[in-house]
Amino acid sequence: MPSRRPNRAVAVSLAAVIAGMLGLSFAAVPLYRVFCALTGFGGTPQIGPETSTSHSDKTIIVRFDADTSPGLPWQFAPEQKQVTVKLGAEQVAFYAALNTADVPVKGIATYNVTPDKIGRYFHKTACFCFNEQTLAPHQRMQLPVSFWVDPAIASDPSTADVTEITLSYTFFHSLDDAARSGALAKAGPHVGPLVR
DSSP states (O other), X not given: OOOSHHHHHHHHHHHHHHHHHHHHHHHHHHHHHHHHHHHOGXXXXXXXXXXXXXXXXXXXXXXXXXXXXXXXXXXXXXXXXXXXXXXXXXXXXXXXXXXXXXXXXXXXXXXXXXXXXXXXXXXXXXXXXTSOEEEOXXXXXXXXXXXXXXXGGGGOGGGTTOOEEEEEEEEESSHHHHHHHTHHHHOOOOOOOOOO
16 A cells, blocks of 8 residues: 555645745735836836935936826826926926816826836835825816936946936726736835825
8 A cells, every 4th residue: 555645745745836836926016016116127216315415417307297097087197298307406296187077086196217227216205106096076186296316327328328217107096907907017116195
């Protein structure tokens, strides 16, 4: 009669492997976001101190982009198309959202910056992303974002060709909608509200 011990050991080993793989699948998105936040990979902006300790006379153009997911009855746009900022200096820009529906509607925003390679140099200090916003029927809300661009971008040979950065926000009904669209995986980390 063959021993059941080897079968039991194989079964326990397989169960452990399956449990480990299941655990890694749940941790994949958070681990990817941590990796992106630490490296700036995929255009993930960095969360930095209030301002840079060094300033530069060099400037860079920051353009602003806005989008809404299908079915969200909002008009959402930047209040300025672009700004020219000194490297290391903090800047505030504004977006505006308008609920075009006759009922209150909730939305939540994700963001990223392009080109992807400058994510580690773009530091947001306050924004409206990842905070659920509820707009009353036909309510308009101004949404500020505060940021600075690290002066080190000027001395990195891989970013020598970058003269413009685009900061993009997309509003969704929920974080689940953002995850289904793939936007959540590329989004930067939350830095807290600056909503008036």
